[in-house]
Amino acid sequence: DAGVIQSPRHEVTEMGQEVTLRCKPISGHNSLFWYRQTMMRGLELLIYFNNNVPIDDSGMPEDRFSAKMPNASFSTLKIQPSEPRDSAVYFCASSFVQGEKLFFGSGTQLSVL
Amino acid sequence: GQQVMQIPQYQHVQEGEDFTTYCNSSTTLSNIQWYKQRPGGHPVFLIQLVKSGEVKKQKRLTFQFGEAKKNSSLHITATQTTDVGTYFCAGSSGAGSYQLTFGKGTKLSVIP
Numbered sequence: 747d748a749g750v751i752q753s754p755r756h757e758v759t760e761m762g763q764e765v766t767l768r769c770k771p772i773s774g775h776n777s778l779f780w781y782r783q784t785m786m787r788g789l790e791l792l793i794y795f796n797n798n799v800p801i802d803d804s805g806m807p808e809d810r811f812s813a814k815m816p817n818a819s820f821s822t823l824k825i826q827p828s829e830p831r832d833s834a835v836y837f838c839a840s841s842f843v844q845g846e847k848l849f850f851g852s853g854t855q856l857s858v859l
Numbered sequence: 860g861q862q863v864m865q866i867p868q869y870q871h872v873q874e875g876e877d878f879t880t881y882c883n884s885s886t887t888l889s890n891i892q893w894y895k896q897r898p899g900g901h902p903v904f905l906i907q908l909v910k911s912g913e914v915k916k917q918k919r920l921t922f923q924f925g926e927a928k929k930n931s932s933l934h935i936t937a938t939q940t941t942d943v944g945t946y947f948c949a950g951s952s953g954a955g956s957y958q959l960t961f962g963k964g965t966k967l968s969v970i971p
Contacts, residue, residue, distance in 0.1 A: 777957060779957075788961055788962070788963040789902070789947065789961040791959070794957050794958075796957070801957065802957070802958075837901060837902070839902075844955055844956070844957045845951065845955035845956055845957060847892060847904040847907060848892075848894075848902070849904070850901040850902045850903070851901060852900075853901050
C-alpha cells in the first residue's frame with residue numbers, strides 16, 4: 747500500500763487566495779483526520795471523519811476552513827480566504843478503525859504571504 | 860479539556876548516551892501512543908500502551924505507562940544518530956475514542 751497520500755507537498759500563496767489540500771487515505775481505513783502542526787501549538791486536530799461523515803469539526807479555526815469527504819478514498823481541506831497565520835504544515839492521517847494507530851501522510855507545507 | 864504535557868522540549872545528547880522523554884496528562888488515560896517524527900518528515904507510530912504499569916520494549920527503546928495511567932515515558936538506551944527526531948506522546952481518554960491529544964514533543968539531537 748502506498749500509505750496516506752497528500753497533495754500538494756508545498757503550497758505558496760498570497761493572502762486572500764483560496765487553498766485546497768487533498769488527501770487519499772489508506773484503502774480500507776474508515777477514520778480520517780486533518781491535523782495542523784505549528785511550532786507554537788504543536789499538532790492540533792482540525793476535523794475527524796468516520797465512514798466519510800464529519801464527526802468532530804470543533805478544531806476548525808473558523809469559517810474560512812472547510813473540509814469534505816465525498817467518498818472513502820478522498821478528502822479535501824479548503825481555506826478561503828487564506829491568511830498569513832494559516833501558514834503551517836497540514837497533515838492528513840487515517841486509521842483502520844476509530845481509536846487505532848494513525849498513519850500520517852507526508853503533509854502539505856503551506857505558506858501564505 | 861484534556862492536556863498532555865511533555866518534557867523536556869529539547870534534548871541534546873552525545874551518541875551513546877541514554878535519553879528519556881516524559882509525558883504527563885491532566886486526566887486519566889485509557890491508552891497512550893508514541894510517535895516519532897524525523898526532521899522534515901511526518902509522525903510515524905511507534906507503540907500503544909493500554910494497561911496500567913505496562914512496559915514494552917522495541918530494541919533500544921523502552922516505553923512505560925504509569926500505574927495511575929496519567930503518565931508515560933520513553934527511554935532510549937545508547938542513542939544513535941538514527942534516533943534524531945521529535946518524539947510525541949498522544950493520549951486518549953476513552954477506549955476506542957478518536958480523540959488523541961498530542962504532547963508538544965521532545966526534539967532529540969544526537970551529537971556524533
